Amino acid sequence: MILELKANSLDDGPGIRTVVFFKGCPLSCLWCHNPESKRTEAEISFAANDCIDCGTCREICHQQALSKINPFYIDRSKCNLCFDCIDSCPSQALTRVGKTMSTDEITDLVLKDKPFYDVSGGGVTLSGGEPTMFADYCGELLRKIKSHNISTLVETCGQFKFETFERLILPYTDIIYYDLKIFPTDLHRKYCGANNEQILENFTRLQKLSLTGRFSIKPRTPLIPGITDTENNLKLIADFLKQLGVNRIQLMQFNPLWYEKEQKLGLTTQTVFKNQRWQDREKMACCENIFKEREIEV
């Protein structure tokens, strides 16, 4: 299940890239910035700003699930995901989130931007959701993209079966961006919905393999206020990396830009983060220092 393809991305790896977002994730991080990519099923999204209130969809809906009275327009308990309303919506306020696409379809689409990858040292990034959940598909897609001499990058949360990853995905991957979110496993379970032993184990093994030079791996930590950006957590991560001989990490500044996305899907679970602002520079510097003290480049 593919969420979307995003062209002209400048922040998901080197150069200009196209990002293929997968839908579905084994973790359920409280702060997830792509809430629409959690579930593996297609969903309906409603953008109130785009709606011209023509009423077409309300006439078409067999379930009477659509009404202005509903807090997010769609009564998800009634909606049976027939998607008829989406085809009828002239303003595309109602849209389908997630679709099945063949690897050939995606390859054709990403190929169109090859001139930009070539001049910028960019390529294609698989992200999500969690692409490794669909290892067979992913491997096939990466192989096809690679055959056109396009650089590939996989963003992963690390929750995968190592052997499958090594066999299907790794041979066609140039760069891995690997999330290390929370080090203490109990906290990881609390905030991300799963233990992290496998994640740390997989990272250790990949890090060793990367020394062959066939691919590179870069750990990343999203800085979530009060959850991942605590001194304790960052120190533990830093020590872990130092012990493995890893000398660089990417810290991702917290941004508050995803609340709207939730509303479109009718989700309200993450109100705990409302009113959060961009992380300030001082806090960023503090976090960075923890790594710099251990000679890890940020």
Added chain:
Amino acid sequence: MIKEWGVPVDKQVGNLKSWTTNVAARSALSAMAFCYSNFDRFKKYLHSDQGWINFSAGIKTENNSVAQTIVFENGKARVKSGVADDVTIQLVFVDEDSLKEMASLPPNEIMNMVLKNRLITRGSMAYLQLFNLLISVLMKDKQIKQMRKQKMDLRGSASIEKAEDTFSPRPQKEFLKAIDVDPGVKYLTDDPYLSKYSIKDFPRLVGFINIHFNQKPAICTERASILTNWFKENGFENKNDHQPWRPELRQGYGYKHLMENRQPIIRKDDLIAGTTTTKEIGIPLYPDTHATLIWSELLTVSERALNPYDISPEEVWELNHRVFPFWLDRNVREWVRKQYKYPLCQQLDERFAVNFLWKTVALSHTIIDYPKLLRLGAAGIIEEIKAELLADKEADQQKKDTLQAMILCYEGIIAYARNLSRQALLEAQLETDPQRKAELERLSAICQRVPEHPCTTLDEAVNAIWIHWVAVHMESTNAGYSLGRMDQWLQPYFAADIEKMGSSDEIEAYIKHAIELIGCFYMRCTDHLPMTPDIGNYLFGGSSSDQAITLGGITPQGDDAVNDMTYIFLKVTELLAIRDPNVNARFNNSKNSVTYLKRLCEVNVNTAGTPSIHNDEMVMLSLAEFNYPPEHLRDWAATGCVEPTISGRHIGHTNCMMFNMVAALEMALFNGRHPLMHWDLGPKTGEPQDFANFEEFFHAFCTQLAFIGSLSCEYNNQLGEAHSVIRPTPMMSAMVDGCIKSGRDATKGGALYNSSGNACIGLADITDSMMAIKKLVYEDKRFTLKEVCNALENNFSGYELMRSLILKSVPLFGSGSQEAIDMANRITDFVHSHFGSQKNFRGGPYTTGFWSMSNHVAFGTLTGALPSGRLAGKPFTPGLTPEAHASKSLLENIKDVAKLNPANMNNNIAFNVKVVPSAHDSHEQVVNNLYSYAKAYCDLGGMQMQFNVVSSQTMRAAMANPDDYRDLLVRISGYNAYFVTLNRDLQMELIERAEYGL
């Protein structure tokens, strides 16, 4: 119900209203007549040094409910009922309310009523301006009060809206070092990017920049006064012996007199001698073309909200009494009106909605042969002309006179340079600062030698070019005259200077001097601005005179042309970050280096959007149809905005007209009627329901476009003829290959190559409209064309569903849809072939461009809603830039524009790419990103692109006017978003971040 009572009530009220308005109009005109008949302080405005100015002005409404005429005759004025056909000017108001409003409006606003088509003027524009002045004389105090209020009202919002126009020195903290050295770079081998210099190293230039941004421009009467006096004494149409003047010869004598007698001015602290005006920043006047358009504003121009000019009471008197009256009928526009009996094509131009003929302002937009000046000097050019006179035994009288006129011009230039030399010496003697004294002495020596003799040093070459640049502006209007390939032409002098030097310290000091010298040259170019009547502020948004410099590319022999001077010009462009000169860069994908293209991108980042980048091979490909010899073709340079001219050999008047293609679309939709003008102008191509299929509709569009296109060319040709009578340009002619040999002035087609270039506006809007009609009307049959027309007439009010479908489901230009690209190419193909089949007055073809200056805004305000979903009055997209909502990915825009066929765009294009650097990105990353866009675009065959590196100020403006900034793309960590789609708080966050992050 009402009908049963006979005359409808509203009609009765209407009649009463008409009657009272007619009476009121009569009373107002009678009061005006009384003033001008009885009071000397008013009457003097009707008196020129050659006697009373006599004319009549008819005021009426379209339905004749009001009709009154005021007649000015021999210092008396009277009012008559009715408006006869032979009045000098007519002011026709669409309704009585518009008429009432005019009574209280300032003169600038009256012209804006013309723009809005609430007022139609007929007859002489010059007399109309005088009439408006006469109103202004009586209403001045009230008008000024109103303008001040207007200015205050504007300030709140405008300071936000116009934020981009105001100067904000961007913090240029970072400069990259070059990674490589181009083969043509011989001396800047350490670092061609010259990254160690910042503006702080050049206090002289900082001083000039401050003047530039703080000095209010002033009207300069010098050129107009000296020439007018000479023509009065020596005759204009006829000589004092009553024989008709050969216009070239008349201009030659007048020009020589002007150059000998104008003030030789050396600006304080400058390294370059000479000025185009007597003011610090001056507005030179060209009454032989359009200067009388400012006549009505003489009393108020210093108070207007946009681009006010200073002017003294003495200068107002000089212009009103001595200068303007002489030119009432002696300007190109009025010459056509008289000669061609006020043709339809002229009437169309004066409604402003379909086209704007720059030919009414100038026949310029060309690049003269500077290398010849540097090589031969003015004296050498005179020798060349004399040799031709001797050699051509069969020369006709016209040739003899034309060449004689050229000689007179160059004698004038030599005289002016000698005056400058004397002046410099005089000032040196009075100067107490030893360093400045030495500079002045050096300047005196330079002006003694050049431009009379061949140049030997860079200082001489730059001064010679500047003095000649002044000379160009004394002959004809400062509109789009361009400087050409200055890096190529100055490199030999730069190299020769350095070759004479020994120590590396000496060389380093010289390089710094070269940067400063070119900096002075740029700042000299800002010493004048084009005269813009207020209507022009709305049409062109206060444009400068667009003096284009072109850098890089390849040499006439086909080698990589990037050299030391290329990088010096780029450094100066970066340090000064001013709008004029307009710097263009040729990037030859086969010959020029990555180092060079990266530097172009870096300068764009550091200046927010200059130079514009031309894909050299594609521009040359677009000119293939003209079969220029390769060594001539390779010497092309940008003119005015972006348009290619073959340097030194070509009168291409590349912006003879701005052409609103969208008018043709509207006329096709409404059976030949232009909706805003309420004018059944075009051929009857059919009612909406008459078109059986899309092809028939497209054909109607082509018919309408051909109709207004041909009319535009017809007017341009008549104006071209007018220029050859009113203001031939012998001085310029001597500097364009072909004129000396042919013995014909440039205005008469004497040049080796001739053409006229246009700017066709609205390509993206038309393509999208055509796609909407094709898809929704003829393919999906969702609506009939009649329904679409109804929606347009109602500005989509009540048709939201239709508009929504259009915006969301039609594949637009810039979305990656091959069908839309094919449509765009089909449109450009037709436009190009139509204009290409027309001949201009000088015997050359028309070239077709797709760029817009800022006319996409002006024409947009004069256009109703479009099938593309664009609402009435909104701007078109700039140049041929795709609509923002066409695609979520900028790359689709870039790829689609790159797929347009260059063969149809032989007067170039303007493709704007907005980039907002992310707070996270290093300077180097931002530069690399721009580089990637530019390089891939060129690899894909794109022709021209210009970056707009967006600031937080722009984002603030976007918050205030979201509709106008739909295309503002901002980068947020992780993804891109359209700024206006974000909520207010997020917008503020981004602004804060941009302000603190960059």
